[in-house]
């Protein structure tokens with residue numbers, strides 16, 4: 040079987056060693072940097088058509104081990120699948136109904152894994168979304184503070200403003216906005232573990248008068264125009280196409296006329312949602328973010344507009360997310376033993392592949408991430424935003 044693989048794959052010159060339990064091995068080029076140790080010989084037949092989800096699944100089921108740097112392994116897996124898998128466009132990914140109960144379960148599966156596990160590889164503020172790198176060599180901690188500030192500046196926060204943070208995670212943005220801009224913040228999350236740690240941090244930083252975090256589904260926000268600004272960061276990926284209009288309608292309903300809505304989220308590569316990455320999206324949907332869906336930017340902007348929001352600024356942060364994920368993945372790779380003790384082998388394998396794979400995917404334009412700023416126009420159609428973006432950068 041290895042001989043057959045050698046004839047199929049030899050021309051690719053991949054820096055890869057494939058080894059079998061009996062000690063037999065095949066180097067596909069001189070000086071391989073990555074070794075795939077096959078534990079289950081039946082897998083060799085599947086390697087004839089290595090979709091990325093099949094490879095990832097074999098890894099988490101411990102039918103194979105990966106030795107060597109994960110970024111190299113991702114690049115090799117992609118080249119393998121590019122060469123051997125016919126990439127027929129395929130159907131757009133299935134969309135899920137997204138009721139409150141299934142969304143709560145999907146959120147708990149991902150975010151209630153273990154606060155200590157997330158603390159191992161996120162920045163100290165535990166921001167779980169793309170950072171903002173002024174320089175590629177910025178540290179993760181710096182990039183995350185810069186991102187929080189970039190959001191606050193785009194929202195033109197002023198002392199006394201009331202901000203709603205939809206999908207507030209561990210509350211990093213809420214605390215930053217309260218501390219640095221003197222605003223009041225109401226943050227909502229569906230994760231009990233996030234809420235517990237977020238609240239601890241609010242109290243220990245003496246921000247209890249300004250910041251209120253609670254467990255609440257965005258669909259259960261009372262209809263009121265009570266907020267000056269609304270922000271949602273890394274959350275709309277959980278909403279689903281079927282609920283997108285309802286989601287933006289709810290955000291628009293929360294903000295007073297003249298107020299701002301900022302949506303920061305991952306967006307699809309193709310308008311029609313056809314998949315990229317030969318199975319990578321299927322892997323994420325099955326093991327990482329159940330029921331996750333990525334609308335295209337055009338779909339998101341269209342939906343916002345239809346809900347009465349005027350889109351005033353759009354920024355892509357795709358390469359910032361590639362850098363962020365590289366940091367997260369390296370941090371996790373540096374703490375594998377601690378991570379294994381916290382979440383066990385299977386979850387560790389899923390998160391290793393997810394972080395390294397998404398770093399690769401963002402770098403290779405499989406998906407994008409956009410901050411979309413919109414205003415809810417005043418009754419005559421006006422608003423009070425500055426004429427230029429210059430204030431964001433001073």
Ligand SMILES: C[S@@+](CC[C@H](N)C(=O)[O-])C[C@H]1O[C@@H](n2cnc3c(N)ncnc32)[C@H](O)[C@@H]1O
Nearest residue numbers: 166167168206207208229230256257272273274
């Ligand atoms: C990727 S995290 C981003 C957290 C935070 N905004 C940040 O940047 O660190 C997504 C957040 O969305 C929240 N979320 C997902 N679905 C939600 C829903 N239906 N209602 C409220 N929050 C939700 C999750 O609980 C989680 O806090």
